[in-house]
Amino acid sequence: MIDKKDDTTDTVVIRPRRVVWMSGALALVLLAVFVTVAVLLRSQDTGVIFMVSDQIAMIGVGVMLAGAAMLFATPRVRADRNGVHVRNIGVSRRFTWDxxxxxxxxxxxxxxxLELPDYEYYSMMAVQAVDREHAVEAVRALRRLHTAAKRD
Structure with a gap:
């Protein structure tokens, strides 16, 4: 999703699309599987004694794994005339256009x-190839801001 904040500041916010749907679906599946296993733990006679605490622990593991799956939905790029702020999974960094x-x-x-000096680069996970046309629009918007900042 590319959001223009307002016309006066010319801020662009980019978020991935497909990975949000996929990570959400994965989180729901993980949570459903672990809740189902937790419910069925005590209903079957397997020779092992499962307690309520084991059921709660299984649900807790499901919640943690679902939360970890949702981390893939957090990447974001926020750019304006001053620079670009890139938030990837667990890491965030700001660059000036210079x-x-x-x-x-x-x-x-x-x-x-982002191509940086000394043959270095910084990946922007919010702009993904699987988003196709959305990714093309995002790169064009970032290039426009970069060009405008270089002219000033």
């Missing part, structure tokens, strides 16, 4: 990236 040489999306790459 630090960025280019915004690229190499053939075969999964994510767009």
């Amino acid at each position: 630090e960025v040489l280019a915004v690229s999306f190499p053939d075969g790459a999964s994510f767009a990236r």
